Amino acid sequence: MAAIEFRDVYFRYHEEAPWVLKHFNLKMDSNQTVAILGHNGSGKSTIAKLANGLLQPQAGEIYIDDRKMTPANIWEMRQKIGMVFQNPENQFVGTTVRDDVAFGLENRGISRDEMLVRIQETLQQVGMESYEDHEPYHLSGGQKQRVAIASVLAIHPQILLLDEATSMLDPRGKKEMLSTILSLKKQLSITIVMITHDLNEITMADRVIVMKDGQIFKDSTTDRLYDNQFDLQSIGLRLPLTVALATELEQQGYSFTNYPLDQEELIDALWKSHSKM
Ligand SMILES: Nc1ncnc2c1ncn2[C@@H]1O[C@H](COP(=O)(O)OP(=O)(O)OP(=O)(O)O)[C@@H](O)[C@H]1O
Numbered sequence: 526m527a528a529i530e531f532r533d534v535y536f537r538y539h540e541e542a543p544w545v546l547k548h549f550n551l552k553m554d555s556n557q558t559v560a561i562l563g564h565n566g567s568g569k570s571t572i573a574k575l576a577n578g579l580l581q582p583q584a585g586e587i588y589i590d591d592r593k594m595t596p597a598n599i600w601e602m603r604q605k606i607g608m609v610f611q612n613p614e615n616q617f618v619g620t621t622v623r624d625d626v627a628f629g630l631e632n633r634g635i636s637r638d639e640m641l642v643r644i645q646e647t648l649q650q651v652g653m654e655s656y657e658d659h660e661p662y663h664l665s666g667g668q669k670q671r672v673a674i675a676s677v678l679a680i681h682p683q684i685l686l687l688d689e690a691t692s693m694l695d696p697r698g699k700k701e702m703l704s705t706i707l708s709l710k711k712q713l714s715i716t717i718v719m720i721t722h723d724l725n726e727i728t729m730a731d732r733v734i735v736m737k738d739g740q741i742f743k744d745s746t747t748d749r750l751y752d753n754q755f756d757l758q759s760i761g762l763r764l765p766l767t768v769a770l771a772t773e774l775e776q777q778g779y780s781f782t783n784y785p786l787d788q789e790e791l792i793d794a795l796w797k798s799h800s801k802m
């Protein structure tokens with residue numbers, strides 16, 4: 526099953542503007558974690574907004590869960606995708622964390638008992654269960670984003686779409702968010718789409734799509750992404766430190782079967798590489 530599919534989609538913001546997406550095709554399988562990377566203006570957020578019906582293509586079709594999105598079913602389809610955006614400050618409506626998660630449920634005819642269950646359940650999923658009575662404004666950036674994820678998960682979406690949801694956070698907040706996303710991936714059968722600039726954030730992705738000027742520039746697994754890392758640098762992506770270091774070491778005669786994606790893998794690869802020298 527495909528969670529999200531774009532078929533020959535054309536989109537531009539207005540008639541005189543250039544096409545952002547032209548003859549664009551992309552199919553994302555259900556229950557996968559997909560990272561979408563790319564330079565500023567490459568079309569990542571446009572893809573996100575088209576997928577949840579905030580924008581409509583001028584031509585082509587978009588399918589969610591193998592069902593074509595139409596003006597008649599757009600509201601129903603939107604329930605299937607939970608979106609979390611960049612700015613943690615813009616995602617709050619409630620005066621407590623509990624109210625905030627409840628807000629999205631209130632207009633959906635969900636009973637009070639069911640609401641309380643979902644609030645507890647989703648706050649637990651993001652590790653924020655002890656903050657139910659806290660005021661959202663006093664939370665750290667990472668905690669705010671985790672509550673934003675809980676609010677979205679409470680609606681039971683099939684797809685969780687994070688558009689640069691970590692980019693405004695400090696290193697600690699980013700780390701918190703990434704481990705939350707990884708734990709959601711393990712706990713839930715849900716499709717996760719993470720849009721990011723940061724190659725350090727994609728290690729848990731099953732698939733990585735790199736966008737360039739509205740086109741798919743690279744479609745790869747995380748392991749194979751760096752096989753030709755110069756083209757990633759050529760479109761302005763900064764390599765993770767471990768990959769950059771491994772690349773430098775190659776100049777010194779070391780060789781790597783897979784580029785190391787974290788410190789542990791680096792040390793391991795260095796041992797293996799060194800013993801071959
Ligand atoms: N509301 C808008 N009106 C007109 N043009 C827009 C609008 N939003 C985006 N664009 C243009 O569409 C193109 C794609 O933008 P988009 O926001 O999808 O890129 P992005 O990959 O998300 O970039 P970033 O990394 O900066 O978030 C860019 O050329 C951008 O200038």
Ligand SMILES: [Mg+2]
Binds near residue numbers: 569570571689
């Ligand atoms: Mg964007």
